Structure formats: structure tokens, C-alpha cells
Amino acid sequence: MEDIKLIYCNYFGTSFFLKRCTISQFNKVQLVFGKVAFDFTTQELVDLQEIIKSALAHLGDIDDLNNEMDLWNVVLLIKKDNEVHFAYLELKALEDLINGTLFHLSFHDIVSDLIAI
Numbered sequence: 001m002e003d004i005k006l007i008y009c010n011y012f013g014t015s016f017f018l019k020r021c022t023i024s025q026f027n028k029v030q031l032v033f034g035k036v037a038f039d040f041t042t043q044e045l046v047d048l049q050e051i052i053k054s055a056l057a058h059l060g061d062i063d064d065l066n067n068e069m070d071l072w073n074v075v076l077l078i079k080k081d082n083e084v085h086f087a088y089l090e091l092k093a094l095e096d097l098i099n100g101t102l103f104h105l106s107f108h109d110i111v112s113d114l115i116a117i
Contacts (some may be wrong), residue, residue, distance in 0.1 A: 002019070003018065003019050003020055004016040004017065004018055004030075004111040005019060006020060006105050007029065007101050007105065008085065008097065008100035008101045008104050009097075009099065010066065010093060010096050010101075011035050011073055011098050012034075012090060012092065012093030012096070012097055013034070013035075013093070013094070013097045014031075014032050014097075015029050015030065015031050015032075015097060015100075015101040016029070016032075017030065018027065018030055023025045024110075026038060027041070027103060028041055028043070029041075029045060029105070031045075031097070031101070033093075033094060033097065035045075038078060038079060038082070042102070042105060045101060045102055046075075046102065048078065048098060049095070049098045049099065049102065050077070051076065052091060052094060052097050052098065053095070055076065055091065056091065056092070056095065057076055059074070059088065062103030064076075073085050073086065073087060074086045074087075074088065074091050081109060085112055
């Protein structure tokens with residue numbers, strides 16, 4: 001744990017910064033869930049947040065789905081060529097993981113700005 005700076009975690013996954021990393025990973029959020037890990041810029045997280053929000057809204061509009069939501073699989077294109085399959089509840093947990101990560105990043109920026117004043 002000394003090599004990472006934890007940002008946020010829930011039962012589904014964890015987000016953190018690597019303290020020691022390659023140049024390509026510098027200032028990128030590491031998002032780990034299940035057996036996969038991705039690195040994201042903040043803007044990529046915001047974009048993914050919108051995709052997930054849109055997918056969940058679309059699923060919520062399907063009347064037949066309401067009784068069996070936990071049985072549906074959703075395929076998201078996480079990065080350029082990386083499709084990941086999610087059950088509905090996993091998608092909700094991923095949404096929470098990304099929302100929590102972005103909240104903590106924004107909170108950290110605000111606190112840093114206040115301290116700098």
C-alpha cells in the first residue's frame with residue numbers, strides 16, 4: 001500500500017494513483033475491478049461516467065427489464081478496444097466507483113486551492 005495513493009473504493013473495485021509509475025501512467029487514475037485494471041485520465045473518467053449514466057437511463061426506460069434487471073448483461077467499450085461485460089448491478093457499482101473517484105478528485109482540488117490561498 002506504500003506504492004499507491006488510494007482515492008476511492010467500494011465492494012466492486014478500487015481507484016488509486018501509483019506513486020511510482022511509468023511516464024504513460026503519470027497523473028492517471030488506476031481503476032481496478034474484478035480481474036481487470038485500467039488507467040484513466042480525469043476526462044476519460046468523466047466520459048465513461050456519461051456513458052454509464054446513459055446506459056443506465058436507457059435500461060431504466062425498458063419496462064420489461066424492471067423485474068429482471070439483475071439478469072441483464074451490458075457491454076461497454078471501456079477503452080479503445082476493450083469491451084467489458086457487466087451485469088446490471090455491477091454497472092451500478094462501477095457507476096458508484098467512478099462517481100466516488102471523481103468526487104474525491106474534485107474535493108482534493110478544492111481543498112488544495114483553499115490551502116494555497
